[in-house]
Amino acid sequence: MNASPIVELREVSKFYGNIRALSSIDLTVRQSEVTCILGDNGAGKSTLIKIISGLHPHDSGIMRVNGDEVSFASPREALRCGIATVYQDLALVALMPVWRNFFLGSELASGVRPFRYLDVGRMRLTADAELKKMGIALADIDAPVGKLSGGEMQVVAIARAVYFGARVLILDEPTAALGVKQSGVVLKYIAAARDAGLAVIFISHNPHHAYLVGDHFVVLNLGRLELDAERNQLSLEQLIRHMSGGAELQALEHEMGRA
Amino acid sequence: MRPEVGSLLGAIVVIVFFYITAPAIRSLGSVSTVLYQSSTLGIMAVGVALLMIGGEFDLSAGVAVITSALTASMFAYQFTANVWVGVAVALALSLSIGAFNGWMLVRTGLPSFLVTLGTFLMLQGINLAITRLVTGNVATNDVSNMAGFDSAKAIFASTFTIAGADVNVSILWWIALVAAGTWVLLRTPAGNWIFAVGGNAASARAVGVPVKRTKVLLFMTVGFCAWITGMHQLFAYNTVQSGGGVGLELEYIVAAVVGGCLLTGGYGSVVGAAIGALIFGVVSQGVVYAGWNPDWFKFFLGAMLLLATLVNMFVRYQVDRK
Numbered sequence: 001m002n003a004s005p006i007v008e009l010r011e012v013s014k015f016y017g018n019i020r021a022l023s024s025i026d027l028t029v030r031q032s033e034v035t036c037i038l039g040d041n042g043a044g045k046s047t048l049i050k051i052i053s054g055l056h057p058h059d060s061g062i063m064r065v066n067g068d069e070v071s072f073a074s075p076r077e078a079l080r081c082g083i084a085t086v087y088q089d090l091a092l093v094a095l096m097p098v099w100r101n102f103f104l105g106s107e108l109a110s111g112v113r114p115f116r117y118l119d120v121g122r123m124r125l126t127a128d129a130e131l132k133k134m135g136i137a138l139a140d141i142d143a144p145v146g147k148l149s150g151g152e153m154q155v156v157a158i159a160r161a162v163y164f165g166a167r168v169l170i171l172d173e174p175t176a177a178l179g180v181k182q183s184g185v186v187l188k189y190i191a192a193a194r195d196a197g198l199a200v201i202f203i204s205h206n207p208h209h210a211y212l213v214g215d216h217f218v219v220l221n222l223g224r225l226e227l228d229a230e231r232n233q234l235s236l237e238q239l240i241r242h243m244s245g246g247a248e249l250q251a252l253e254h255e256m257g258r259a
Numbered sequence: 260m261r262p263e264v265g266s267l268l269g270a271i272v273v274i275v276f277f278y279i280t281a282p283a284i285r286s287l288g289s290v291s292t293v294l295y296q297s298s299t300l301g302i303m304a305v306g307v308a309l310l311m312i313g314g315e316f317d318l319s320a321g322v323a324v325i326t327s328a329l330t331a332s333m334f335a336y337q338f339t340a341n342v343w344v345g346v347a348v349a350l351a352l353s354l355s356i357g358a359f360n361g362w363m364l365v366r367t368g369l370p371s372f373l374v375t376l377g378t379f380l381m382l383q384g385i386n387l388a389i390t391r392l393v394t395g396n397v398a399t400n401d402v403s404n405m406a407g408f409d410s411a412k413a414i415f416a417s418t419f420t421i422a423g424a425d426v427n428v429s430i431l432w433w434i435a436l437v438a439a440g441t442w443v444l445l446r447t448p449a450g451n452w453i454f455a456v457g458g459n460a461a462s463a464r465a466v467g468v469p470v471k472r473t474k475v476l477l478f479m480t481v482g483f484c485a486w487i488t489g490m491h492q493l494f495a496y497n498t499v500q501s502g503g504g505v506g507l508e509l510e511y512i513v514a515a516v517v518g519g520c521l522l523t524g525g526y527g528s529v530v531g532a533a534i535g536a537l538i539f540g541v542v543s544q545g546v547v548y549a550g551w552n553p554d555w556f557k558f559f560l561g562a563m564l565l566l567a568t569l570v571n572m573f574v575r576y577q578v579d580r581k
Contacts, residue, residue: 075465076467079467087465091461091462091465091466092459092462093454093455093458093459093462093463093525094458094459095454095458095521095525095526096451096454096455096458096525100451100454100455103451104451104452104455104463104466104468105452105455105463105466105467105468106466106467107448107451109447109448116447116448117442117446117447118446118447118448118450118451120446
């Protein structure tokens with residue numbers, strides 16, 4: 001579990017105008033680990049992943065990927081470093097068939113420009129095989145993605161990122177809009193991706209979900225690091241306590257004489 | 260369910276209906292006339308359907324046909340050039356109008372309804388004003404005596420005979436464009452992108468689809484179809500009426516929607532739009548062959564559009580339902 005870090009942040013800060021969205025964050029993400037980033041709304045989770053996924057550059061501090069210092073200008077640059085992000089809205093097109101979605105933007109094609117044509121057979125087979133690898137067997141690979149369940153859609157997006165060579169997978173609240181059963185499906189694939197050697201960054205505000213798959217926990221509060229702990233240093237109760245205000249809550253409990 | 264299924268049923272109903280009520284439509288010559296009528300609309304419906312699947316419309320498409328025809332005619336006539344020079348200039352202009360529409364859209368983020376409504380009005384004005392300025396008239400001069408006319412007519416507006424029926428070459432253009440459009444849409448990466456930019460442009464951009472380029476090229480495709488249609492009109496009638504084309508843009512949209520294209524984009528087919536154009540042709544000629552007042556044509560059209568929209572809504576509901 002002590003592989004060299006694939007993504008490393010040192011004292012990274014981000015300002016929106018005068019507002020300090022993140023202050024001096026340290027973060028270490030390793031391969032074959034699930035790093036959970038937790039926190040309340042406005043804690044800075046989104047800002048943090050936007051920096052890593054290339055949507056916004058950071059203002060100060062150092063970010064290293066594979067030991068090289070980087071500052072991404074676009075998601076495409078992050079993608080080139082093997083960092084893929086599955087957003088809440090998934091970047092899937094509901095009306096398009098599963099296999100077309102799977103290869104959208106990176107289609108398999110044969111022939112000479114400008115007469116390049118899709119390798120429909122290979123695309124359908126590959127999409128089906130990759131989804132089966134993730135343990136999902138779809139009745140119809142031609143079905144529009146919009147017909148799949150929320151959990152299945154997450155898995156399609158994850159399988160796509162894995163297939164296209166992601167080594168770091170950022171999942172933005174993948175279980176937020178899902179029921180218990182669907183969440184279970186997604187959590188299983190998070191574990192599968194980790195076991196396949198990927199570094200997974202799992203953003204959530206649900207400590208129960210995070211504790212089921214996490215190896216390493218980071219809790220943010222008002223843009224600051226509230227907690228950075230390995231799984232073996234932490235119980236679920238402690239994690240929940242940190243999430244719900246942590247030290248502040250403890251002080252409050254003490255003050256009210258009920259602790 | 261494929262997008263064109265609804266329109267195919269509609270076409271069968273309409274054909275059977277007029278086959279029974281209008282015996283005159285059964286002859287081979289009538290079939291050819293129906294197909295010709297369908298092709299003049301259907302060529303434009305190819306571009307308009309692709310654009311609609313890509314999530315946009317083009318209200319300037321009707322008058323852009325006239326702009327193209329006027330340009331070819333007046334340019335060749337005024338410079339006493341070979342008509343093919345005018346044809347080439349018209350192609351460049353038609354593609355530029357498409358590029359302008361697309362560029363305005365992606366640069367300003369305005370809805371295509373507004374952008375192309377602006378272009379529609381401007382082109383309508385330009386068509387009338389420039390024609391009057393150049394010819395002193397509302398129509399262009401006859402180009403049938405000019406160099407290159409015969410070969411241009413052969414390409415764009417000739418007729419040939421099959422089994423005793425006169426067949427217009429525009430029908431071949433129509434079939435070729437439907438085939439090409441279908442191939443691009445279903446079998447190329449560009450086709451995948453067209454579905455994606457119409458279905459969810461933000462998602463498409465996030466996975467690396469060149470959204471802006473795709474949209475601009477779609478508008479230019481409409482421009483290309485407007486050029487073919489414009490050239491057909493010019494070489495079929497030898498002169499062009501500068502006030503024409505108004506209202507046709509809606510008929511193209513109707514053909515695409517009847518053919519199963521979602522008005523909101525992301526879904527549809529080129530074959531469907533061709534069937535939509537065919538329904539148009541059958542109804543417009545069928546009303547005539549049945550000996551009815553042609554006023555009924557618009558009524559049929561409206562009813563057809565409503566029915567098609569209901570079928571599309573049903574499709575959309577099936578897809579959205581989890």
